[in-house]
Amino acid sequence: MLTTFRPGYGPPEHLEIREAPVPDVSADEILVRVHASSVNRTDSGVQRGRPFIFRFFAGFPRPRYSATGTDFAGVVEAVGADVTEFSPGERVYGFDDTGLGTHAQYVALTRRTSVLRIPESLTFAEAVGLTEGAFYAVNFVNKVDAGPGSRILVIGGTGAIGSSAIQILVSRGVHVDAVAPVEHADLVRSLGATMVFDAGGTDHLVGTRPYDVVFDAVGKSRFSDCRAVLTEEGAYLSSELGPRGENLLLPAVTRARGGPRVTFPIPRDVHGSLAYVRRLAQRGQFRAVIDRTYPLADVRKAFEYVESGQKIGTVVLDLE
Numbered sequence: 001m002l003t004t005f006r007p008g009y010g011p012p013e014h015l016e017i018r019e020a021p022v023p024d025v026s027a028d029e030i031l032v033r034v035h036a037s038s039v040n041r042t043d044s045g046v047q048r049g050r051p052f053i054f055r056f057f058a059g060f061p062r063p064r065y066s067a068t069g070t071d072f073a074g075v076v077e078a079v080g081a082d083v084t085e086f087s088p089g090e091r092v093y094g095f096d097d098t099g100l101g102t103h104a105q106y107v108a109l110t111r112r113t114s115v116l117r118i119p120e121s122l123t124f125a126e127a128v129g130l131t132e133g134a135f136y137a138v139n140f141v142n143k144v145d146a147g148p149g150s151r152i153l154v155i156g157g158t159g160a161i162g163s164s165a166i167q168i169l170v171s172r173g174v175h176v177d178a179v180a181p182v183e184h185a186d187l188v189r190s191l192g193a194t195m196v197f198d199a200g201g202t203d204h205l206v207g208t209r210p211y212d213v214v215f216d217a218v219g220k221s222r223f224s225d226c227r228a229v230l231t232e233e234g235a236y237l238s239s240e241l242g243p244r245g246e247n248l249l250l251p252a253v254t255r256a257r258g259g260p261r262v263t264f265p266i267p268r269d270v271h272g273s274l275a276y277v278r279r280l281a282q283r284g285q286f287r288a289v290i291d292r293t294y295p296l297a298d299v300r301k302a303f304e305y306v307e308s309g310q311k312i313g314t315v316v317l318d319l320e
């Protein structure tokens with residue numbers, strides 16, 4: 001089988017494609033023939049080992065998996081003697097934010113891995129569009145109490161996290177406005193955003209009706225920029241730590257000071273989050289936003305594109 005190979009943490013230029021034996025399955029594992037995976041911002045972090053602390057989860061001093069890849073969609077090829085949940089031939093997908101080595105044509109997965117059945121109507125590419133960004137989006141939006149009547153501004157409506165967050169919030173009856181590159185305003189409106197502000201401007205920071213939540217899904221703003229468009233009880237969330245890690249300190253500072261607060265979630269419960277998004281997809285309330293598809297041979301190019309910060313939703317790696 002073909003697989004990516006990396007000698008250690010480093011830039012995408014260090015990635016190679018190699019031939020390797022198809023893994024054996026032990027009693028509690030399933031073997032999956034991977035048809036699609038994504039290349040996402042988490043892959044980039046796991047590949048580079050950045051931030052450094054991430055290496056304690058992804059493997060120290062070297063990555064736990066020699067292959068890159070955090071998600072997969074494929075077909076169960078074989079199951080170990082103790083596995084009763086899955087059978088050969090079933091279409092499955094899954095994710096792990098610390099890496100799974102799924103940029104490979106076959107992968108052996110233990111019971112600890114979050115594995116779900118692909119809804120019948122979805123392709124393999126669409127299934128990997130329900131993983132990484134959606135997982136973080138669920139964790140972020142669950143950190144705030146928002147439902148019908150709430151108003152939320154999502155900065156970065158075209159990203160994997162932002163495009164997922166808009167759909168999840170809209171499914172909960174929330175009024176969502178978004179900030180996105182002007183050329184993708186129609187896409188972002190089609191996900192359920194009411195008003196789309198141009199990412200190149202500052203109109204979103206001068207609104208007259210304040211928001212209950214500002215969620216910066218691309219980590220490009222600061223709380224100090226967004227405070228003016230938040231209600232007194234409002235909350236600011238960002239998917240990035242901010243300058244000098246301020247988004248880790250500001251939750252305590254803003255709680256003590258009163259007024260709009262900053263909150264920063266630690267993402268958890270991969271399986272519960274994926275299952276939640278799968279239910280939304282089955283109800284027609286969530287769809288994968290798919291950008292480019294790269295063949296495995298072009299995996300470096302896929303990483304480079306993801307690291308450009310310009311992707312729209314999910315970049316797919318084709319492993320057919």
Ligand SMILES: NC(=O)c1ccc[n+]([C@@H]2O[C@H](COP(=O)([O-])OP(=O)(O)OC[C@H]3O[C@@H](n4cnc5c(N)ncnc54)[C@H](OP(=O)(O)O)[C@@H]3O)[C@@H](O)[C@H]2O)c1
Pocket residue numbers: 040041042133136155156157158159160161162179180181199217218219220238239240267306309310311312313
């Ligand atoms: N905290 C966590 O646990 C966690 C986990 C994963 C990722 N992250 C971080 O979250 C961020 C988003 O990840 P992602 O995968 O969703 O990103 P992504 O898919 O790479 O999204 C990038 C998109 O955002 C747009 N964009 C860039 N600057 C913008 C701005 N100022 N306003 C509005 N839109 C803008 C880009 O458009 P253009 O083409 O115009 O640039 C592009 O379409 C990354 O910084 C990533 O490192 C955090």
